[in-house]
Amino acid sequence: MSxxxxxxxxxxxxxxxxxxxxxxxxxxxxxxxxxxxxxxxVLGGKLLDFDGHAxxxxxxLGELDMAAPISKEDLLEGHRELVRLNDINDGMxxxxxxxxxxxxxxxxxxxxNETPSTIVLFTQNKPGMADSPVAKVGLKVISIEDQRWGxxxxxxxxxxxxxxxxxxxxxxxxxxxWLVEDGVVTEGTSNNAYIVKGGxxxxxxxxxxxxxxxxxxxxxxFAREAQMEVEERAFTIEEAQGADEAFITSASTFVMxxxxxxxxxxxxxxxxxxxxxxxxxxxxxxxxxxx
Amino acid sequence: MSxxxxxxxxxxxxxxxxxxxxxxxxxxxxxxxxxxxxxxxVLGGKLLDFDGHAxxxxxxLGELDMAAPISKEDLLEGHRELVRLNDINDGMxxxxxxxxxxxxxxxxxxxxNETPSTIVLFTQNKPGMADSPVAKVGLKVISIEDQRWGxxxxxxxxxxxxxxxxxxxxxxxxxxxWLVEDGVVTEGTSNNAYIVKGGxxxxxxxxxxxxxxxxxxxxxxFAREAQMEVEERAFTIEEAQGADEAFITSASTFVMxxxxxxxxxxxxxxxxxxxxxxxxxxxxxxxxxxx
Numbered sequence: 001m002s003x004x005x006x007x008x009x010x011x012x013x014x015x016x017x018x019x020x021x022x023x024x025x026x027x028x029x030x031x032x033x034x035x036x037x038x039x040x041x042v043l044g045g046k047l048l049d050f051d052g053h054a055x056x057x058x059x060x061l062g063e064l065d066m067a068a069p070i071s072k073e074d075l076l077e078g079h080r081e082l083v084r085l086n087d088i089n090d091g092m093x094x095x096x097x098x099x100x101x102x103x104x105x106x107x108x109x110x111x112x113n114e115t116p117s118t119i120v121l122f123t124q125n126k127p128g129m130a131d132s133p134v135a136k137v138g139l140k141v142i143s144i145e146d147q148r149w150g151x152x153x154x155x156x157x158x159x160x161x162x163x164x165x166x167x168x169x170x171x172x173x174x175x176x177x178w179l180v181e182d183g184v185v186t187e188g189t190s191n192n193a194y195i196v197k198g199g200x201x202x203x204x205x206x207x208x209x210x211x212x213x214x215x216x217x218x219x220x221x222f223a224r225e226a227q228m229e230v231e232e233r234a235f236t237i238e239e240a241q242g243a244d245e246a247f248i249t250s251a252s253t254f255v256m257x258x259x260x261x262x263x264x265x266x267x268x269x270x271x272x273x274x275x276x277x278x279x280x281x282x283x284x285x286x287x288x289x290x291x
Numbered sequence: 292m293s294x295x296x297x298x299x300x301x302x303x304x305x306x307x308x309x310x311x312x313x314x315x316x317x318x319x320x321x322x323x324x325x326x327x328x329x330x331x332x333v334l335g336g337k338l339l340d341f342d343g344h345a346x347x348x349x350x351x352l353g354e355l356d357m358a359a360p361i362s363k364e365d366l367l368e369g370h371r372e373l374v375r376l377n378d379i380n381d382g383m384x385x386x387x388x389x390x391x392x393x394x395x396x397x398x399x400x401x402x403x404n405e406t407p408s409t410i411v412l413f414t415q416n417k418p419g420m421a422d423s424p425v426a427k428v429g430l431k432v433i434s435i436e437d438q439r440w441g442x443x444x445x446x447x448x449x450x451x452x453x454x455x456x457x458x459x460x461x462x463x464x465x466x467x468x469w470l471v472e473d474g475v476v477t478e479g480t481s482n483n484a485y486i487v488k489g490g491x492x493x494x495x496x497x498x499x500x501x502x503x504x505x506x507x508x509x510x511x512x513f514a515r516e517a518q519m520e521v522e523e524r525a526f527t528i529e530e531a532q533g534a535d536e537a538f539i540t541s542a543s544t545f546v547m548x549x550x551x552x553x554x555x556x557x558x559x560x561x562x563x564x565x566x567x568x569x570x571x572x573x574x575x576x577x578x579x580x581x582x
């Protein structure tokens with residue numbers, strides 16, 4: 001996975017050794033975080049919910065007045081070609097699109113006819129990622145203040161605070177952080193957050209305050225199909241600490257139990273049956289529908 | 292100024308033609324907005340308040356647990372060499388430092404011993420920038436909601452929202468936007484905001500909510516030395532509309548009058564005497580102290 005392994009990556013229509021994949025210092029992704037991204041998982045050499053990611057990408061681009069610089073078909077072809085070239089059985093494909101590299105730095109958006117977008121795709125090889133032993137143990141999280149900008153529904157590369165949050169978690173000896181705003185949890189640093197109480201799955205409702213998780217959408221659908229009760233509303237850290245179970249979802253962790261919040265065990269302090277069941281259903285259904 | 296002109300830029304110790312200055316797609320500045328910047332003005336071939344920018348840069352790096360990858364002396368040498376190579380009489384020097392390009396994308400910070408920072412410097416030539424005719428006319432601004440993250444005191448490259456704000460201003464047919472949070476102005480998209488009422492200069496107090504402007508600091512010092520009254524507190528848009536004058540400060544605009552806020556003329560709707568006087572003092576004193 002390191003640059004020593006010489007992955008092949010995709011940059012603006014070309015397949016290149018990763019060490020040669022470079023962008024201009026004037027790229028607005030580099031100078032102004034003016035870019036969006038998606039991460040799609042690969043299991044058994046096939047893409048999980050590619051359509052969901054493509055639809056969200058299109059929405060992110062639209063919210064930022066960026067034209068879609070590549071068709072969904074070409075994007076799919078790029079993903080598949082990288083899976084093939086890098087021999088990925090299980091892993092992730094990262095996609096980033098920025099507003100390109102104009103002639104000079106300027107807060108005003110460049111004319112898209114003069115400045116083509118930058119498109120980057122690369123793979124991350126994660127053999128056996130669906131059988132992660134972490135799912136058997138669960139994650140410990142701390143809560144931190146949500147300091148991010150107001151449009152978390154747009155999947156931009158403004159990831160400095162989530163990155164700082166992971167470092168705060170690491171410093172506290174735990175795995176991740178849940179972000180709290182106005183007394184309630186928004187989401188995890190790079191995942192959606194859930195609690196289970198009395199058999200009911202509770203997760204924050206969609207708004208500009210949280211990412212509209214592709215895995216979240218699928219998991220909630222599977223939960224409802226399995227006759228589980230779902231309530232979409234904000235919850236507090238105290239409520240999470242008093243819940244029967246907690247878990248997160250994301251494209252790369254699927255469904256992952258959370259067993260401790262701010263030092264307090266959730267439920268029995270071990271992964272609960274609802275998270276385990278949802279993980280099983282999600283992986284099974286996603287594998288079936290993978291392309 | 293365009294890439295057609297072939298500026299020489301600085302990248303990680305090398306002086307390169309701008310078209311050859313490229314960073315890895317794995318650079319954390321590109322993938323995660325994990326970088327900080329400064330913009331220093333040049334007048335008469337000399338740097339304005341280089342020390343102030345160097346001190347703030349060090350603070351930004353410290354807040355993000357990034358080591359300073361270059362000494363102040365080498366930074367000054369880099370700035371001066373670019374002024375010389377690009378024959379800059381009046382203009383700006385842009386500096387960006389990111390947490391570098393680790394082997395792979397990860398929210399966890401890379402080990403700084405394995406991943407050196409990325410350092411970029413480039414010039415922008417602006418002949419006669421101190422005599423900008425805009426200063427005689429003044430700027431029109433609109434107010435927009437402040438959607439930025441919570442640590443605006445750290446000068447990070449998370450500039451997507453300020454960039455969107457400039458586009459909103461453009462769409463409204465004006466020059467810039469003032470950001471409003473909890474009913475009061477924080478600052479402009481890339482500048483600090485001021486009003487003048489009854490001879491008193493009012494500008495928001497320093498906190499994590501605004502950039503600690505280098506020009507702000509100098510202008511307030513000059514104002515106090517000239518026996519002008521200064522009050523550091525938040526103000527509303529209504530207060531700005533009812534003020535005698537308004538203006539902004541930044542490293543590249545110095546002191547610039549604001550004559551209209553959300554469609555309402557400020558004072559006479561023309562640049563006022565306080566802003567004009569402060570601009571004059573700032574330019575005179577800064578030129579004297581330039582290095």
